[in-house]
Amino acid sequence: MNATKLGSAIALALAACGAARAQAPAPASAPLKATVIHWWTSGGESQAVKQFADAYNKAGGQWVDNAIAGADQSRATTINRIVGGNAPTAAQFNTSKQFRDFVEQGLLNNVDDVAAAGKWDQIMPPSILAAIKINGHFYAAPVDIHMPAWFFYSKAAYKKAGIANEPQTWDEFLAQLAKLKAAGLVPLAFGGQVWQEKITFDAIFAMVGGSDLYLKVYRDRDQKAVMSPAFKQVLVDFKKLKAFVDAGSPGRNWNDATAMVVSGKAGVQIMGDWAKGEFSSAKQVAGKDFGCFPGFGPKAPYIVAGDAFVFPKTTDANAIKAQKLLATVVTSPAAQVAFNSRKGAIPIRGDVDESTLDICARQGLAIIKDKSRQLPNAEMLASPDTTGALQDVLTSYWNKNQSPEDAQKAFARALKDQ
Structure with missing residues (x-):
């Protein structure tokens, strides 16, 4: 609602x-x-x-x-x-x-x-x-x-793709997704629902754009920050993930996407830590059957929700x-x-x-x-009206052939109008 x-x-x-x-x-x-x-x-x-x-x-x-x-x-x-x-x-x-x-x-x-x-x-x-x-x-x-921006991965899938270590940068993560795809696996288990698209975007925003830009946009509603080259790059990077999801992703529930990682059909899922409950139900053990990392490198922002x-x-x-x-x-x-x-x-x-x-x-x-690593969830900083408007912008950008420049303008309008 x-x-x-x-x-x-x-x-x-x-x-x-x-x-x-x-x-x-x-x-x-x-x-x-x-x-x-x-x-x-x-x-x-x-x-x-x-x-x-x-x-x-x-x-x-x-x-x-x-x-x-x-x-x-x-x-x-x-x-x-x-x-x-x-x-x-x-x-x-x-x-x-x-x-x-x-x-x-x-x-x-x-x-x-x-x-x-x-x-x-x-x-x-x-x-x-x-x-x-x-x-x-x-x-x-x-x-x-x-923390809605955890990365959960199948140990078996990573082994099949020849991936030995967790990525320390965004570029390393993209390279690992490419290896998973080459190994015949679904690289990114994704649920194409508006809220899932939004938390995936926010994960990339925090990890790639950084805490300062994140707060300028969500907390301060800084129009210059939204229209900056740095925010445009966040949108570009977010859309790069589209090449690594499967055709069945639209409308998929989050726990069904998690099940793809549990089964080893998919390599990794970007999801909140509630996903661990699904691994536990399947009798899988963290560190043995699946891995987890809260972003790239030892100082990655930790989103609190x-x-x-x-x-x-x-x-x-x-x-x-x-x-x-x-x-x-x-x-x-x-x-x-x-x-x-x-x-x-x-x-x-x-x-x-x-x-x-x-x-x-x-x-x-x-x-x-x-x-210093704590970063408020976007919903702590924006009203439900604003959150809904931004979700609409991001789902349109994700699912349509829209340029990052147009998405950037739509994002700025949504922040300004609410």
Whole structure:
């Protein structure tokens, strides 16, 4: 659901019920029931979210799972539930500006006391705090830190293509894709959906264009930066990947693209670290069956993204208790490790036992301690409206015979108009 529709739905919610209606009080003796809407439906994701459900139930609650396939569909369901006066206890959103409209319209409860008790200000990265702490209040409980620009590769495919080492530069990466193609493999496992095209572009933008240009464009909306030769080169480099995807890529789901790497049919996938959950489900081991690297070279930017639960407004005491218990459980050290070791992300806190995490996650935890490498996800810097407009620009450029100069102008207009 785009931001325009989101705003309209929220306005309708306010007109229909003033604010989200209070949930019916539960009997005092009943467990703290929590209906949780989320979009974690793939094999690895389902195993991960079960860890939260089990932890919440053990803490005295009753997790009522409401999994909705697809992020847009899941968020739309949340909005419809609020409009209908049947809001869930909690709902998944990305750690971004996606839920700002809810905050501004007074449709969310904060979890300030949980954040204070858990010392969130001290244990979470600045970019995560900037997304969840609005006007001095915590309106979401972050559950993971995703890096959407990991490179996952099949060890078997790399061996077949005669590739011995991970690439240290963009040019080396392109040369490896060419070797994979020559070996009869699909070089780049790609899902031709607008959001996948956008995160692939952002990965190339950060790695090739660099952090300074990335921030000038996404944070500052600097028109000169967008129209610069350096940004044009990012567009050119992004389109070079088109020569290494297969004809079946349009419309492909991300986990189906991951399966191509798992099977060794494809060499590499550029995807968020949630893809590791699919490797884990297939009983593959990081460092043995597949490899991972977060960009080119030892100082590559590390894009910070993630997921969070928001808590729709209610005045029912038991529902509020359920929300606070849920926020406490999902951010606790044990639940963080159990969830993220299966989800593929890294915990939102650094004071956890890393021993059960794979080598990719341990690498991510080490990197994120270096604040100079942290780079906010584009959705943390741009509104949903702007993100949607830029996605349209990039999918048009990727799928049509459009010049980089025309794409550059369209990108600049999209940033300026939103």
